Amino acid sequence: MTLFLQLFKKIFRHTRRNNLVRVLLLALMLNLAFGVAFFYAERDVQQGLTLVDAIWWAMVTMTTVGYGDIYAQTWVGRFLISYPCMIIGIGILGYLVGAIAETMLDYGSRKRKGLLRVKMKNHLIICNFPGEQKVARVIEELRRSRQFAQSPIVLISARIRELPARLVEMEVRFVQGDPVREEVLQKAAVRQARGVFILAENPADPASDTLSFAIATQVHLVEKELKKDIRMVVELVSQENRAMMHRSGADGIVSADGIMDALIAQEFLFPGLNKVFHEVLSNARGSQFYIVPNELGAGSFGLLQKKAIDSPQRVSLVGVRHKGEIILNPKADFGVDENDDLVIMAPDPAEYQLLAGS
Structure with missing residues (x-):
């Protein structure tokens, strides 16, 4: 018995961080303990009773199933073994259900907060969070494409602490952290990614191009290390930074700087041209x-x-x-x-x- 307690304490101590494993180990060890005790208490009275039968009885009793195929017939078996087995079994069962629920809730919370490592292949990564609406529009446009309709998408950002509900509904995975850091990119499985989109952290601030350049350079270094093509598109705030961004190794550089001004003038000169641009730039229709x-x-x-x-x-x-x-x-x-x-x-x-x- 002393050896059993020492073994229990050792296992319990090394699994304290995982309630579910702890409770399962506890339930298993108690099942074995009650089964062994029942066997020695009842073997002289019940002919043909085996240790396996006793352990089966302990499991049935602890889970409150109670088939009745095996039951205690001695005073010791009934009051010193069966009673504690039933009472402790009910407690263990309740605690086990609670531990499972807690584990599931904790996993869901950590997933929403971007604290879990992503395990994906051929996915798309979006770096930075300039706003929920903009990120959602980019994702919707990608999902309209037949080529990327089913591609998993991962968002990396240090700006938010939890993924917005709209993006959760769009089945976007989230990694919380600064995408310029290599360990954060590795957490988002950049090595297995199919493509990376780097959005301007603040589309109104040209200084955002410096951050985008640093992220693009990190991704390009990973690309060179793996000798693998990871397509990378960067949003540029200011055209003055285009030469700098070209040195980052980005495959595509997209800037709205000056486009809106030209589009306003073109719409005035040729009414309806704005609708033409909207159709050819979106996969929604046409x-x-x-x-x-x-x-x-x-x-x-x-x-x-x-x-x-x-x-x-x-x-x-x-x-x-x-x-x-x-x-x-x-x-x-x-x-x-x-x-x-x-x-x-x-x-x-x-x-x-x-x-x-x-």
Whole structure:
């Protein structure tokens, strides 16, 4: 018995941080203890009683099931073993239910507060939290894309302490911390990520570009270390910082600086143009712009454009990416190489695949 108590104290001490494990170990050890005690108290009275039967009786009694196939027949078995087994069993059962509930609540709370390590692959990471509405719009736009409709999304931010309810409903995972720190990026499983979006912490403050540059540089270092392509898009606040941001290794740099001013003027000059921009920039409806590999073959721009027009697919060829430079609406005799990319407008990239295969 002394050996049993010493073993119990040792296990109990090493599992004090986990209530659920503690209670399960306690229940198991008490089940064995009551089973052994019942066996020695009843074996002379009940012929054929085995130790396994006694342990079974202890489990049935502790869980208040009470099948009645085995029961105590001696005074010791009834009052010194069965009584404590039933009373303690009820307490253990209640405590076990409470421990399970506490563990589940604690896990949910830690998950909402971004304290858990993410275990994902091929997910998308959004760094910084400029506001719930903006983050939600970015996620909604990604989810409208057939390619990323089911991709898990992780938000990293030190600005908030708990994930907003709207983002919880969108099944976004959260990691609390500064995304410029490597250990925080590792916590979000950046090594297994498919892409990283770096939003400006404060879209009204050009100083936010410095933070975005630092985050992008960290991600780029991980990318170089793994020799893996992690696509990275950075939001730029000020065009004056574009040269600096290019040095971060970002694949794409997006800035609204100056665009709104031009769009206001264009809307005044050509009423309705604002709606055109909204449609081509969103996956919500209509057609969008896509940059796709040239699968139509080499030839003049006019020839390739005619091929798209004559096709039943809803694809319009509007430009070319030639040697890294975007050229919209080039001349009809502009030569397009097989290594160039095409700028198209279509309701879905699948339309272009049908065109290329025809």
